[in-house]
Amino acid sequence: MVLINGIETHSVPATDRALHYGDGLFETVAIAGGVPRRWERHLTRLADGCARLGIPQPDAALLHAEALRVCRGAERAVLKVIVTRGSGGGGCRPPAAPTPTRILALHAWPDYPACYASEGVRVRRCSTPLGCNPRLAGVKHLNRLEQVLARAEWSDADVPEGLMSDLHGHVIEGTMSNLFLVRDGTVVTPDLSECGVAGIVRGLVLERCAALGIATAVAQVGTRDLEAAEELFLTNSLIGIWPVRELDGRAYRPGPVSLRLARALASGEDSGAAA
């Protein structure tokens, strides 16, 4: 089902600014038992993104009602929520009083092998760079050509993710996930002040670490840091935590910190959703 501004339809006006400029935001929400998981966190990030881009924030109760309507009866699925600046304006100039478009669409749950979470995944490094722009960094906006080109670099079905770096060689994130390293007992994730998407589960992992007394650092990460890491893992709202077992031929093991955090994340869902 696709719900656009509350109406069941499968099409969007050709004037919508998302189509012309990528002028909008999105959230990818896990659905379990007909209910969106971590809804409050997704809503908070969406509101932050609206503020960053100057898009009026959709009414929270309305969006929640629409999400529940789309997800009704879906045992295990994905809800994609897109909020655009709507139509109008003069060229790229936004309209003074935008009427945002809400697009809620239900998608099948991705059939990742169960061993990805337990045994880890093979990962590669992409050559498509991420451009830096503090004005957009962290925001889950609709300008995603860099990720599209990076994901087009490989087709090996056994490699579900690739890592992207900025033009300075700092490793930032995966094409669809955030990256974590474990070294000397500290959990490190790349700094996202110049580029990248601030993932919901990235934030949850940092919180879980604090609750568990695990040291964390948000830092610049380079190739040597990847090589020196004892553990690597990836996060997003659908996969939770995937340990990395291989990066371009270099072996890693799904280590104790990754697995401990995966357990903490799974057991703490409710508090996370309520936060």
Place this chain on the structure above:
Amino acid sequence: MVLINGIETHSVPATDRALHYGDGLFETVAIAGGVPRRWERHLTRLADGCARLGIPQPDAALLHAEALRVCRGAERAVLKVIVTRGSGGGGCRPPAAPTPTRILALHAWPDYPACYASEGVRVRRCSTPLGCNPRLAGVKHLNRLEQVLARAEWSDADVPEGLMSDLHGHVIEGTMSNLFLVRDGTVVTPDLSECGVAGIVRGLVLERCAALGIATAVAQVGTRDLEAAEELFLTNSLIGIWPVRELDGRAYRPGPVSLRLARALASGEDSGAAA
């Protein structure tokens, strides 16, 4: 009129990748007497962009026929052509064999005051930076949030354009135009190997300079270069050439080189269209 894949409609499938990722390209074409101007040049740039993004190139004859159909009877108008990667794929991963979407829409000719071309325009500098990415530089793609945010910085109706710089402070282009400087008889335009859009008229101006024996340079441009310039002008497919008469309070005059190039551009349209 809006023509999507040859069909008159006003909506696009909600699955189109332009909506989700800005995964596509566009051209803004001036229409005069029902005919798209500089069509071959637009088509060439579109084909280059398709090659850069890995999108199959639309059939040239089909696209031309559709353009003529949309523009029929339009004395003075704007044709916007969008080519997207279509629907499908797994997340940001493109489909192996994409079926592109062609969107052709007719818009009213913008009612810019005639004095903009003869007396010049007031221009400002924007604070929203352009991110650098050689992988996308020059391409007229649909990821345009930077331009949207830059254009939202001001609402003075008497300031039709703002200049954008990259994070290193290099001045690159306007939100909807390319930039030229004239200094010591040389026509300079910013290098676009890291960011920016390679405009059709930008290319034409460089060609006209060569034909007229005017020296040109494609170079990094900084604030001091703007200050030291004898003339500044802006170009795009709709405005042609606009001299700059003021940049953030600093006065410029629509100088002889700008006006000579504007005349050369106007008189050489046919050869430009056939090139």
